[in-house]
Amino acid sequence: MIVVKLAAVEFGDERMTQRKKRTREHVIGDLGENWVERVALKAGFAAFRSPLNDYGVDLYVRPVSDDGVVQAGWIEFQVKATESLERLIDVANERIAIPVYVRDLFIWLGEFYPVVFSVYDAVEEVAYWTYVQRDVVRPPSDTLQVTQTIYVPRSNVVTKAAFQEFASWVPKARRT
Numbered sequence: 001m002i003v004v005k006l007a008a009v010e011f012g013d014e015r016m017t018q019r020k021k022r023t024r025e026h027v028i029g030d031l032g033e034n035w036v037e038r039v040a041l042k043a044g045f046a047a048f049r050s051p052l053n054d055y056g057v058d059l060y061v062r063p064v065s066d067d068g069v070v071q072a073g074w075i076e077f078q079v080k081a082t083e084s085l086e087r088l089i090d091v092a093n094e095r096i097a098i099p100v101y102v103r104d105l106f107i108w109l110g111e112f113y114p115v116v117f118s119v120y121d122a123v124e125e126v127a128y129w130t131y132v133q134r135d136v137v138r139p140p141s142d143t144l145q146v147t148q149t150i151y152v153p154r155s156n157v158v159t160k161a162a163f164q165e166f167a168s169w170v171p172k173a174r175r176t
Contacts (some may be wrong), residue, residue, distance in 0.1 A: 022081075032120030033058050034079030035127050036158055043163035046070065056104040057115070063167035071171035072115055078104070079127070081120040088119075089154070096128060096152040102139050105148055108132045114169040119152050127158035131169065 033049060036059055040047040046062040059077040064070050080098055082088065088096050096119050108115040115132040129137065130152045139148050156162070 001108070007158050021061040026175070028081040028083055028120070028122040029079075031122055032079040032127065035120050035125065036077055036079050036118055039127075039160060040163055042105065043160040044068070045163055045167070056107050061163070061166070063170055071167070072172075075166045075170060076108075076111060076113055076115045077118055078115065079118045079120055079131075080109065081122055083122045085119070085121040085123065093151070094154045095152060098150050098152065100150050102143060102145055102148050105132075105136065105139065105150075108140075109136065109138055112171065114166065116166060117150055117152065117156060128154055129156045129158050129162065130154045131166075134169075 035046045037049070040059075041059045044064050046064060048060045048062070050057050050059060056078055057076045058079045061075045061077065062070055065077070066146075078100075079082065084138070085096065088098060090097050098117075098119055100117070108117070109132065116129050117132050117136075118127050118129045130150065132150075136150055136161040137148075139145065
């Protein structure tokens with residue numbers, strides 16, 4: 001017989017105050033993912049949250065045709081969220097400047113399926129997007145820089161119509 005001794009945790013114990021905390025950044029991050037996910041669902045698409053946190057993709061969206069037929073392929077989304085979008089706006093060019101890790105950028109640029117980088121404004125409850133493989137400048141492969149700035153046009157709003165455009169970027173499946 002094996003006896004396992006479990007340590008009792010009392011509510012007055014000091015260790016109880018060392019629990020993980022859900023920060024405001026966590027909340028607005030989830031709100032950003034939820035916003036993009038909701039717009040995808042309203043557009044009739046299927047959306048799945050990534051089970052792997054911090055691997056550069058937050059959401060996978062499967063296109064669905066107008067008659068409800070699920071299409072092959074998907075669209076990958078990385079969603080950043082902020083409550084201080086005004087600090088990130090390049091006013092002259094009407095775009096949002098977001099630094100991202102180069103290591104993530106290399107992964108996104110190498111993806112077969114389209115990657116959409118989205119910025120969610122938690123104050124105004126609106127999200128903006130850019131198509132990574134088309135719009136982002138590839139850093140040199142031997143770069144020593146850790147981050148690179150991605151520019152997201154404020155004219156690119158995440159809408160149901162935008163999802164139709166995203167779906168057009170998904171490579172068509174080959175029929176045999």
